[in-house]
Amino acid sequence: MEVEALSAGSVALQSERHGEPAWLRAMRDRAWATYEALPFPDSNRDEAWRRTNVKRLARRMGGLRHAPQSSGKAALETLPDAVQAVLRDDEKRGGLLIRRDNGVVYHELDEEYSAQGVVFMDLADAIQAHPELVQQYLFSLQESNEGKFEAQHAAFANGGAFLYVPAGVVIDRPLQVIHWVDGSDLMLFPHTVVAVGKNGQATVMDEYLSENETGLVFVNSATELILAQGAALIYLQLQNWAENVHHLSFSRASTARDGNLNWTVGQFGGKLTRFQTEAEMVGQGGTALLNGVFFPTVGQQQGNYTLQRHEAPYCTSDLLFKGAIREEGRSVYEGGIKVEKGAQQTDAYQANRNLMLAKNAHADSIPSLEIEAHEVRCTHGSTTSQMDQEELFYLQSRGIPLDPATKLVVEGFFVPVLDRIPLRSVRDRLKESIQRKMAL
């Protein structure tokens, strides 16, 4: 019997099919109840969704199926060019997980790391292989009752990436995760968990790609990054979706004492995307560097919602989100710094810079500060302007034609974000995405 994709029956069916432990099933049932109880966010009423109209999306959701469990592993060479093009070279890679729709088509982790107790695999597999480890971290930062879509995600979160780095282990080569979707009229609920133990280190590149299909694809994802005392993580979240994808992403990180997070969000594709990027500084002396690049064009709305929450004293957070908006593109940057009572000696900075490349581009910028401690230094800035005509003139006066000159200026605009990423391979991946978007 066919079970409706968004139903209690579907929650039960999926959970049973994967043989999930009781605690997870109970959590899903609670999430489903929350999902049913809440209305969809209303852009006329809910401030957080005021600039993301999900009415049409909500209406069309009933016609979507859960993405299929893709069958079997494949050799790397047989994967499509789009996927191959983004792979790092073998020797520069510490591990690779390629997901197609709702399953895994390729998976590797360097023995050097697995021998040290590193766990890196699809989340559904990790639930089976390491249930206790997963229980410790899964939904430890995200609550299923925070909102309609968060609850929907928790009810159906199925697969994704799970990385556990034991205390003291250093992963010096990036781990790459690719979420590749090639169907249409689909819904996906991927979930990434990265837990780095005490003084551990890791670099993760989490990428979203898809084939250009005509039907709707809806992605409702969540990411949890948990940094223990003294842990360091470089994390890149990169979406190069085709233009039929709607993506709501709920991501949160927490840093314990002296944790060091370098988190980059790159948005280049999609139709309607809304990425929530939240860093919670819960231990003293933590550092978070949040970097963002967005680049919407005609028919695209890309949203970035950020939060730097300082709960502990002596933490530093520094955010720079830069966006170039092409013809009829729309961007929304909405970000807050929140300093809780007692988080003295906080040093927090937040900047959003928008470059308007066309007359009918539309950029919203809403940076905010909520400060409840007084021994602090919190600053934010926002600028929106068009291309500097003098820079263009300078390049043209040296014989560079307008078109490449424009591209150079746009590339230069993003350089300050790239410079904040300490690892070259991660920087290059972002740079490739910028160049690819400019060539379109």
Add this chain to the structure above:
Amino acid sequence: MTDIRHEEFTALSENERVALINKGYEEKYGFRDSDDFYTFKSRKGLDADVVTQISRMKGEPEWMLEFRLKSLEIFNKKPMPTWGGGGALQEIDFDDIYYYMKASDKEAKSWDDVPEDVKRTFDRLGIPEAEQKFLAGVGAQYESEVVYHNIKKELEAQGVIFLSTDHALQEHPELFREYFATVVPPSDNKFAALNSAVWSGGSFIYVPPGIHVEMPLQAYFRINAQNIGQFERTLIIADEGSWVHYVEGCTAPNYTTDSLHSAVVEIIVKKNARVRYTTIQNWSDNVYNLVTKRTICEEGATMEWVDGNIGSKLTMKYPAVYMMGEGAKGEILSIAFAGKGQHQDAGAKAIHAAPNTSSVITSKSISKDGGRAGYRGLVQVLEGAHGSKSNVLCDALILDEESRSDTYPYIDIREDDVSIGHEATVSKVGEEQLFYLMSRGIGEEEAMSMIVSGFIEPIVKELPMEYAVEMNRLIQLEMEGSVG
């Protein structure tokens, strides 16, 4: 009054409350007014009957009554905003407010005719001296009616109209109707609807083309009896190429249970005209101050808002400039000081709806003793408003660990050929500044006070002299006992 909790207070009978409030009042302020002073008082609460009664009392034309009743419907329909003041707004009891009180029957023509009680209050506020110095005209609002109006003869000769809004409706009905509620329609927000239903008093100014009013026009407002909402309505029209500066000051003695002030100010600045509107608001710290202030600027026109918010329990006020004509300019200077139990949700709005328009917003906020001060603003550049420039600068000082500062700028840009900037900083008083002053033998409290005065100086220097003095004095008073 401050030693008693809200719940305990509301449990008392009305007489007990008044007795409690008035305890020590005379010692503190040196005067108080008797309660039977009002010649007319509408009953408490708000419904169509009260609104009709207000309109009938004023002898208004039928269209105004209809406008009021329609506005009341809108008010009843609109939900209470959940942002800004948030929870505190829900505590307003609209049934426990007098919507209209009339202090004396006729408007005084000269200072001698003003009733003695009113005069005594004005004396305390320093009005007569100010008038002797350089006031061009005074429209002072005592409760809900303008009782004193003095316009210099040359203004009349120039054709400048400066009346209470009620009288303008009687004396210049056509001019009034042409502009009234065109800038802030009743449907704009819940409190604009409330004001539209029960408005009373306020100033009406019309400046003919090319006329420069050299001296600031002033009105002094004061809330006095308990539970009186003041719903004044100000309408300023600066015709082409004219120039006027209006000054509004509000000082309310510490006198009431929660009181509501909900004004609407509408300003139309025609081609190449210029208007400056200065407010120093110092409501006592139980007053809700929920005000809609908005200007429409035509081609080449300039609007300047100077807005200082010191008192009140909750202020939600965002002076706005809509730049509708090419080359229009808007400037908004805002100071907010939140002390104990206060929430200043102040800010500004600049809407660029025409090419080559420019706006500058400067906000300074200070929070102290658990107060919450902030900036909430909007800069919007609409399609076609190419060449627009906007710059927003917000600085906030937090003076102790109990206090809170917020900054919520909304920036919405739909043009490429623009230059938009926003910057905000929140910090505490600099250790080095403090050290420098103290190393020169200045006490800590005085040093703190000097630093705070320096912090708001860019805005204070824009005030007329007597207001600058008052502002500095208010800040000094607020800073007293800040070092502990």
